[in-house]
Amino acid sequence: MGANFRVNVPSGFSNPDAQDLSETEKGAARGMGLTEEQFRQSKIQLFLAEQQRRERGRDLGEQVQSILSELGSEHHLISVTWNGNTLSWTLGIAAPQGSQNVVVSRELVDDALDSRTRSELQRLRNMILFGLGRQELILKH
Amino acid sequence: MDLTGRLVHFWLSPSGREALGDVIAGGPDFEALVVEESDLGLWIWMPDLEHGSREVTLLKWDYFAAARLEYEPEVRQEKPRAGFRRPG
Numbered sequence: 635m636g637a638n639f640r641v642n643v644p645s646g647f648s649n650p651d652a653q654d655l656s657e658t659e660k661g662a663a664r665g666m667g668l669t670e671e672q673f674r675q676s677k678i679q680l681f682l683a684e685q686q687r688r689e690r691g692r693d694l695g696e697q698v699q700s701i702l703s704e705l706g707s708e709h710h711l712i713s714v715t716w717n718g719n720t721l722s723w724t725l726g727i728a729a730p731q732g733s734q735n736v737v738v739s740r741e742l743v744d745d746a747l748d749s750r751t752r753s754e755l756q757r758l759r760n761m762i763l764f765g766l767g768r769q770e771l772i773l774k775h
Numbered sequence: 776m777d778l779t780g781r782l783v784h785f786w787l788s789p790s791g792r793e794a795l796g797d798v799i800a801g802g803p804d805f806e807a808l809v810v811e812e813s814d815l816g817l818w819i820w821m822p823d824l825e826h827g828s829r830e831v832t833l834l835k836w837d838y839f840a841a842a843r844l845e846y847e848p849e850v851r852q853e854k855p856r857a858g859f860r861r862p863g
Contacts, residue, residue, distance in 0.1 A: 739779070760808060767829060
């Protein structure tokens with residue numbers, strides 16, 4: 635199955651270079667009482683966490699594509715976006731009635747992807763079908 | 776146990792029957808999809824009542840006396856280990 639969807643995980647840093655700190659970052663480190671090295675290490679850890687979240691978003695997208703394949707070719711996943719302020723994922727889905735946004739919580743996604751058990755993946759499926767207004771398929775399964 | 780996304784069979788408590796008796800016709804038990812959990816109770820979608828819509832109902836915690844759902848302990852799927860292998 636082709637993974638032709640976007641994964642959007644906004645970075646917390648405007649400077650994408652983990653090794654060379656900008657003057658603003660050096661100032662921020664001093665302001666927090668950190669050495670530049672401590673700040674750099676902290677930034678590297680955050681970059682790694684962001685990278686892991688992107689991988690989670692990619693994994694989530696592949697699961698969602700599998701769920702959408704039940705609905706036929708008229709539905710397809712456009713994007714998977716991390717919402718840091720609400721700790722949730724927004725799934726941008728193209729549907730016959732137009733583009734739809736389905737929001738699923740981080741807990742639900744983590745439960746499904748960490749366990750990959752049938753019942754946990756079923757919860758993810760139910761919430762996506764409900765978000766798309768295809769409740770009748772929840773009961774048929 | 777997180778109930779969001781699960782189909783659950785509920786039995787109303789006496790206070791639930793009093794509050795929702797007119798809403799939920801057909802008896803003191805019904806099946807619903809839990810859409811969201813909150814401090815007040817569960818936001819549920821009832822297939823029998825709201826089949827064609829996405830309207831949800833708040834079922835307060837003290838409005839139900841019992842709930843039943845499919846619980847299926849399953850073997851966790853282990854991801855392949857990363858790292859070095861001992862030479863054979």
